[in-house]
Structure formats: C-alpha cells, structure tokens
Amino acid sequence: MDVRDQILAAATRQFAQNGFDGTTLQTISDEVGIRKPSLLYHFPSKDALRVAVHQKMLDHWNEALPRLLHAATSGEGQFDAVVSEMVAFFTRDPDRARLIVREVLDRPTEVSVLIKSHVKPWVDIVCNYIKKGQERGTIYDDVDPEAYVVQVINLVVASVATHACIGELVPAAQSGKVHRRHIDELVRVAKASLFKSVAAPAPAARARRASR
C-alpha cells in the first residue's frame, strides 16, 4: 500500500475514533511511521486531509448504491437488499458510521448541502417505491415516505456508530457475531413498520422464542 493510502487509512481511523479536533497530525504521522512535515507534503493541510478522507468514503458509497438499487426489482426483496447492503456497508467498517455522525455534529450546514446533492436523489427513488406500494396496498397508508426513509437511514448509521457502547445492553445470544440480535431487530422494526403483510417470523426470532 502506498504512503498516501496509509495516511488516509490512519486519518480515517483516528478521525472516527477521536474526532477531527481530537486528532493531531503528529499521531497520524506516528501511526504511518513518517514525520509530520512529510505528511504535509502529501496533504497541504489538516483540513485538506479531512476533505480527502470524506471524499474517499463518498466514492465508496456512490459506487455501492446504484449497484444494489438496480440489483433487486421485486417488492419486498428490493427493500431487504437496500437495508441489508446499507447495514453491510457500515458494519464492514464501523468507523464509516462514526465518521458520518461526527461530521453531521461538527459541520451540520456543510453536510446538509452535501446530503441534498448526493443522497436526496436516492431517497426520492426509494420514496417513489414506497408510494407505489401504498397504491398497490402492500405498504401501510400512514407511512410518511420521506420521513420514513430518513429515519431508517438515521437508525442504521446511528446503530452501527454507537454499537460498541450501547450494544452491551443487549448481550449476545450465543458466541460468534455479537450484534446479530441488534441488527436483526433493526431490520425487523424497519420492515414491520412499512409492510402490511407480516411474514412468518425469521428463523432467528423463532429460535429466540423457543429458548424462553
């Protein structure tokens, strides 16, 4: 891996973990194994490094989103695909979620314009899908499409970002994946508040009931 990518990786980790103001160019340089002025040769300022970190994540996101939105086409399957891929995207590297939440808190106005240009179009697509479902009668009539989508995104990102801390309230059902219960319930809440047809409980839920 070339030096520039090492710097980006270290910066991403530390910005997510300790925040932008809580991170110094010194600690990033230390992690990479170079001197501070060498870092400033690759990125002209701390702020330029921050922008580069977020640009890289945005690129990842813009590449993943269209693929999954066009992958599935049938009713409930599409919804599962979108939510599952979102969860997968963030759980694969929880620092992504933490980074977003921090940026939303630190620079709300800047993130707001970025959301309107990059996220809004995708939200609208899912909204249209929900409205069609309402006309077809498969989706609850009193769902507020825009607000619903925003809440689900909010729920997924916040859930992953805070899981390391909050997740300990929900002990693992068994060894292995610690956050399966957490994520399963998230998906269940999102679906149960959207689709009229209550499908048969998922295997995980059935197993849980059996063990009580």
Next chain:
Amino acid sequence: MDVRDQILAAATRQFAQNGFDGTTLQTISDEVGIRKPSLLYHFPSKDALRVAVHQKMLDHWNEALPRLLHAATSGEGQFDAVVSEMVAFFTRDPDRARLIVREVLDRPTEVSVLIKSHVKPWVDIVCNYIKKGQERGTIYDDVDPEAYVVQVINLVVASVATHACIGELVPAAQSGKVHRRHIDELVRVAKASLFKSVAAPAPAARARRASR
C-alpha cells in the same frame, strides 16, 4: 443566575456544538464574561467541568424518568407516555442529545458502565412490560424486547441530535413546527413495529394523505 450555572450552561452549549476537544476554556469564559483563571476557580480543570456538565444532565434525566414511568399504567398509553416524554426531553434542548452522542463516540467504555448502572434498570422495566404484552397477545411475538428498546432509544436520541442537519431532507408540511413530520413518523415506526393492533391513523397522517 449565579456564575457557576452560567459556566455550566455555556459549557453545555459549546461541548454539544463543537465537541469537548473543539471547545476551549477561553471561549467558555468569553461567553460568560469572565477571565479564564476565574473559570478555573469554579471548576478545577476542563475535565472536571465536563463531568459536571454530564452530571447535571444525568440528574435531570433521573428526575424525569421515574415520574413518567409511573404516571401511565394502561397498555398503549404507557408506551406513548414514555416515548413522548423522551422526545420532549431531548427536543426541549437538542444539545442534550448531541452531548450524549458525542460522549458515546468519544468515551465509549466510560459511557458503557454508566449506561449499565443508570439506564439498564429502566430498560428492564420496559422489557418486562413488552414481554407481558407478548403473553397477552397485544405485542408482536417476534419483537426482541431488549434489542427493541435499545433501538428506540437510539432512534430518538440520534434523530434529535442530527435533526438540524438531516431534517432538511424532510421539508415542513406547513409553517410552524418544522420537525413535526419527522417526530410523528418516528413515533409511528416505534409503535407500528411493536403493537399488533393498528389503530386508526393519526390526524396528521390523514391530513397528509388528503393533500396528495
């Protein structure tokens, strides 16, 4: 208002807005109208000030929670009371939500032990209520009580904390309260994914449908 409270108020606002590391004792002193060493007379260190800020919020919370949990006793009413009071508590001063989210990100292990001692007992109470509802048949069988409660708390706090930024994706239905749609949908999602009986749509939802 005495000086100590002024310092606490200014610190709360700035910690929530710019984070702990993004706030300096100088800017807090400036807001209060005193010199930095005078601030350090009231609070021995920056960290002591942080602890005091969080202690004050925790006191508020510990005072509000038992009152509302014992206020309502009947089925769906109790749930509404708890969620509504939670939303009210945080929207009354959104900085409270931002402060919590920041602390969860900045000091996950410390917050974790605090949650286990101060929040866990209340979560257990709500969980028992959910389990009774499941036996009685009023609550969905495949709800995972602990995970559900954690997700709802997560949703409320994150929703309020990020509303200033994310909320702009959901334009106001009309003048006045900008976030009514946002909050209404939050409560709807929480309830629709819990209670089997789908009550008549709320007035707001009916009005929204009529306007389409």
Next chain:
DNA sequence: CCTACCGATCGGTAGG
C-alpha cells in the same frame, strides 16, 4: 521524505 524551527494557542498556576 527529512531536520530545524515558528507563532499561536492550549490547559493550568502563582499570587494577590
């Protein structure tokens, strides 16, 4: 990519 160095600002102290 390094050494050497800079002004500014940080949290905190001395002393009144």
Next chain:
DNA sequence: CCTACCGATCGGTAGG
C-alpha cells in the same frame, strides 16, 4: 474574581 505568566503542543513553513 483578576493580572501575569508557564511549559507543552498545536498546525504549518523553510530549506534541503
């Protein structure tokens, strides 16, 4: 509650 001041560290530059 103030003035005066401190060592440490910050982001960043000069120059090679």
